[in-house]
Amino acid sequence: MKRLSKYRRHRAAAPMLLVLALLAIGTTFSVASATPNKSALALARSASIEEGKQIFLKGCSSCHGLNAEGGAIAPSLIGVGAASVDFQVATGRMPMADMSTQAMRKKPVYTPEQVAALAVYVASLAPGPAIPGDELLNYERDGSVADGGELFRNNCAMCHNFAGQGGALTQGKYAPTVMGVEPRHIYEAMITGPQSMPVFSDKIITPEEKLSIIKWIKFAESEPALGGASLGRVGPVTEGLLVWTLGIGILIGVAVWLAMKAR
Template identity: 50%
Template sequence: MNALAARRRHPAAILILLLLGLVLTGGAYAALAPKPANATEASADQVEWGRQLFLTNCATCHGKNGLGTPVGPNLAGVGAASVDFQMGTARMPLAEPGVQAPRGSEVTFSDEEIAAIAAWVASLAPGPAIPDAEQTDWSKGDPGVGGEIFRVNCAMCHNSAGAGGALTKGKYAPGLTDVEAKHIIEAMLTGPQSMPVFNDANISAESKRDVIAYLKTMQEEGNPGGMALGSLGPVPEGLVVWIFGLGILVGAAYWLGQKGA
């Protein structure tokens, strides 16, 4: 008993107990922590392939470990969704520095290469996963509900019709026409450029699908009222009325004047 009591009073006993507690807590968290429903386990070969692709094509700006440089942000914690969005919309690799990365016309990497780079970036730290087919199936969404959500949370930047709009300091909210459903959800999850993050705690996965249903339904229905004029609302409409309407009135006044003479 005296020997056991002596060990308890040893100066290193507290340190050993703290280390043991941390190890047990960390192990329990790793085993029991919930994982995203759409998360998929990447193979070691895929992650390694992604690392090699990253070193060749991305490390100049983001650093060899993906932790950022003065010209490229830290990628730890952005998740696979951010990589899939940025590279899948041809925003990355960035052609040239600017206030905003524009959507490109041609994707540089194949789907398999993007998935590999996304898997490696996802291995750096937990982050949003790429949405699965269930989340992006907008046919199961409610366009009416999605329209309400979009007008409350998105229309002030993207326009109520999703046509996009200007922001400050040369930035802009891009149009959402012909954008893949998964890329819209990924943008909501990761908040690229000036966009805020709408995680599932803010807007649920089902509500995100409703938003997609609203945007896709509007795109399919087109503009039954005639010319959309950029879907920018009363400004271009008023300009058209002013130019053509005033022109017609001036022409009519001139014709009446000539006829009276």
């Protein structure tokens, strides 16, 4: 809402409210909501490796092997790091519900405490990317939306679409939407490269740049419709669909009425 304030014209709000009341459309001012985040890193610091190992043996070892060495249907987890575990398990991708083309985001099976324990256990096997701390994720304070947008279009939009709505990959795989994803998970995805996604190393996209990307994603998520219904933000396909259905439909309806003889 602050974006357009540069050329905001100061007028009385009364006529505006009058118009709204006149049209009697259910209206409420949009309020940005911010949900408090429990720090995953803090949880991980207090979690125990032994507890994680027990959860692992029960829930993960049938596919990933008793010592996380991997198996016929699942990769080795040695060296994937705590960030990878946190991303996969806390977004509900792991454990997989079925052996479909790719693991989907769903309601997580484990509590944040259990995820933290799992992460600590896997991290103890070999060093790997760690869960990012809050200081790396404070997109509300740091980062630049404009830089983030530029980085996003250069590095992310080719799979996740210009507005982060996701897109198709080969053979039924897809890049999921990045809307509604927690900043921590976006960050973890960039440093660990889950599934089809490649890794974006810190020297290639610096932590500050990653934060800018997150800032832009969060902006895109909350940006209100500037020109009306967004039609899914997938480009001209839905626009064409609308004009071929509702658009020409209304006009043909009027044409039929026009040519009908009055009684």
